[in-house]
Amino acid sequence: MTTERVPFIAGNWKMNLDHQQAIALVQKLAWTLRDANHDYSKTEVAVFPPFTDLRTVQTLIDAEKFELTLGAQDLSQHDSGAYTGDVSGAFLRKLEVKYVIIGHSERRMYHAENDELIQAKVAAAFRHDLVPVICVGETLEELEEQGQSFIPVQQIKAALANHSQVGEFIVAYEPVWAIGTGQVATPEQAAEVAVAIRTAIAQTLTPEIAEKTRILYGGSVKAANVAGFLKSPEVDGVLVGGASLQVEEFSGIARFLKHLAL
Numbered sequence: 001m002t003t004e005r006v007p008f009i010a011g012n013w014k015m016n017l018d019h020q021q022a023i024a025l026v027q028k029l030a031w032t033l034r035d036a037n038h039d040y041s042k043t044e045v046a047v048f049p050p051f052t053d054l055r056t057v058q059t060l061i062d063a064e065k066f067e068l069t070l071g072a073q074d075l076s077q078h079d080s081g082a083y084t085g086d087v088s089g090a091f092l093r094k095l096e097v098k099y100v101i102i103g104h105s106e107r108r109m110y111h112a113e114n115d116e117l118i119q120a121k122v123a124a125a126f127r128h129d130l131v132p133v134i135c136v137g138e139t140l141e142e143l144e145e146q147g148q149s150f151i152p153v154q155q156i157k158a159a160l161a162n163h164s165q166v167g168e169f170i171v172a173y174e175p176v177w178a179i180g181t182g183q184v185a186t187p188e189q190a191a192e193v194a195v196a197i198r199t200a201i202a203q204t205l206t207p208e209i210a211e212k213t214r215i216l217y218g219g220s221v222k223a224a225n226v227a228g229f230l231k232s233p234e235v236d237g238v239l240v241g242g243a244s245l246q247v248e249e250f251s252g253i254a255r256f257l258k259h260l261a262l
C-alpha cells in the first residue's frame with residue numbers, strides 16, 4: 001500500500017449467503033469494525049453479495065449508516081431488453097451499488113466469458129457510473145508455460161482497450177491456482193505482477209491513470225497472510241473469497257494495518 005491510494009479490502013461472497021444470512025453477517029461485520037474503531041477513510045471495506053441480497057444489504061447499510069461499501073459480482077453488457085436472467089448496470093446503480101466485479105476467473109471458466117465480453121462489461125460499468133473491479137490471472141498451466149505476468153497483462157490490456165469513456169476502475173490480480181486452494185502467491189509474486197499490470201495500464205491509458213488505480217491481490221487471503229501483501233507499495237488491497245464469509249477472519253483482514261509496523 002501507499003498513502004496515496006486508499007487500501008481496498010473486498011469480500012466476494014460468491015454464491016453464498018441468502019439475504020437473511022447477509023443481514024447477520026453485515027451487521028456483525030460493521031459492529032466488529034466499529035468496536036475496533038475502524039477508520040474507513042484509511043482502509044475501505046466493501047462487500048460483494050449475490051444479486052438477490054443487494055437490496056437488503058443496501059437498505060441495512062443505509063438505515064444503520066454503516067460505512068461499508070457495496071458491490072455486485074457481475075453485470076450485463078447490455079443496458080436493458082430481452083436478455084433473460086441478466087442484470088443491468090442501471091439497476092445496480094439504482095441500488096447504490098458502487099463497485100462491480102468483472103471477469104472473475106469463475107465466470108471466465110464456467111460462463112465462457114472472453115476478453116471481448118469482459119471489455120463490453122467494463123464499458124457498461126463506465127456507462128452506468130459503476131467502478132469495475134476487473135479480475136485477471138493465470139492458470140497453473142499458463143504460469144508454467146508463460147510465466148506469471150503474461151496472461152494478467154494481456155487480459156488487462158484487452159479489458160481496457162477501445163473505451164470511449166473511462167472512469168475509475170480497480171484491478172484484482174487473482175492467480176487461478178491460488179483461488180480457494182490455500183496455495184497462496186508470495187507477496188513478491190503479487191508485487192511483481194502488480195508492477196506489470198500498472199505498466200500495462202500506463203501504456204493502454206495514461207501514466208496518471210495507472211498511478212491512481214488500485215491493484216489488489218486475491219487468492220487464499222487470510223488475516224494471517226494479508227499484511228505480507230499490503231507491505232508492498234505496489235499492492236493496494238485484497239479481494240477475499242472464502243475468508244470474507246467469516247466475520248472474525250474478514251474483520252481481521254480489514255484491520256491489516258495493525259499487523260504492519262508503519
Ligand code: 13P
Pocket residue numbers: 012104174178179180181182218219220221239240241242243
Ligand atoms: P479465495 O479467497 O476463497 O481463495 O477466493 C479468492 C477469490 O476468488 C476472490 O474473488
